[in-house]
Amino acid sequence: MSQISNAIATRDNGPEAIVRQHKDDLTLVLPSHVKGETWMRLAYGALRSNQQLMQTATRNPGSLMTALQECARLGHEPGTDSFYLVPFGNEVQGIEGYRGVVERIYRAGAVKAVKAEVVHENDHFEYSPDMDRPIHKPDYFGDRGSIVGAYAYGVFQDGSTSKVVVINRAYIDKVRKESRGSDKASSPWVKWEEAMVLKTVAKRLEPWVPSSTEWRKEQLRAAAEVAAETSDTAAMYREPAPHDDFNDEGPIEGELVD
Template identity: 45%
Template sequence: MTTPGTEVAKKDNTPRGMIAEYKTDFAQVMPSHIRPETWVRIAQGALKKGRKQGDWFELEIAAANNPAVFMASLLDAARLGLEPGTTEYYLTPRKVKGRLEILGIVGYQGIIKLIYNAGFVSSVVAECVYENDHFSYHPGRDRYPTHEIDWDSDNRGKLRLVYAYAQMKDGAYSKVVVLNRAAINRIKESSQGSSSEYSPWVKHEDAMWLKSAVRQLAKWVPTSTEIRNDAKQVESERADNPATFTAPALHDADPVLEGELVDDGVTDAPSSYYESADHDGMFPPDPDA
């Protein structure tokens, strides 16, 4: 018989409860501009989206089936300063041995946010080009593409191209990345489970085209706040010791590993894909999907 007043509070082992329990751990890896309380509420709310199975949503079931994978995805989102369960960082159910699990995938808006957070870019342009659009871009002559859209049209046709570029704060323009359908298909084919009913390639095709272009753009522009911090430190040391100062080489940004497998080997794509084949890039092939 339990003595009154000695009852132990029952631990909340639901996915929402786990998020709350590890709030401090998430906060320790978040960038300083993120509010942990807001981030936790967004993560908990994300579990209540999508289809329902009985009393639980699919994402809740997937998270409960493999809590370790779920928490690892959230930790990755927290480290990057991205909101889980949004277009910045997708929480997608996938089947592993017949059971649903969580797959964390950085979305194209998440990559754009990382680019902005580095502090060197004033604007990022990423657009899909459809069959009935007018698109023109000549590398070496044009700083950026010309893209004309008939906004009154009820049908712009099928997806044809996708492009992305950035304007730096000093007024310069980044390299323009252009991908045609053949290049996109190679990326899609390299993504395990791309034909799954849960895959963003099935549910959000245009967003995945945009992500493919933005992900390649990230190779050509800074995406880490560490680079900005290093630059500030360099300027401070230069001001303190102008006579003896020697500028160090800035280190590369931390690579972002995603759940979705994208093969960077698409650098052998046709000439409509403007990218250097020997550029290492900041986003390595994703390890799992």
């Protein structure tokens, strides 16, 4: 079979076709800021540009769908630095990147900046709980040594600092050990260790800062409800006009009269 025939068969019967069949299910969970058609084209493009990914998805299409559903739920674009589609053994793994975690924090609208840095053994680093932010002075042009930890914090719109999260090497190793196949050459922990450490500390920051666009929508909805309730309450206790208080036969039913 020619390469063109193979491509057509893959398009019509392979992972692409399965993704296309479930288009409505995938785009239904996308947050409002993501365009469904664009998202779908990126999903197709990720498959077409990576032969190993396509082969793994052909063998195990269910794992591809699971990864894409998680990608859609988080509001990321598939096959990007925000959300990787990684062929791993006989399945496709969906891995949110450091950029993806930070994007979700920014999308919530509560913070204006996110600071996350990896600390190496030869860096100058100071932090204690009574400090607003860490003091970190790396020598970018010298030998920084191995990674010993990382830290992250958010800066809110009013300029205040969120909780500062600091992780050490022991915690990094624990998270890495819990990641499947982290010692294999294809693992993100082997290929992009610094990025994975940044992602790890950014995930630790999440409980201390809002991290989704839906949070912002919920806050706006709640604010609108409070405003409406306040308006209704004010109207209820507004001093009525004299002709509304009484009719010729006495108080109108349901009115409050002092």
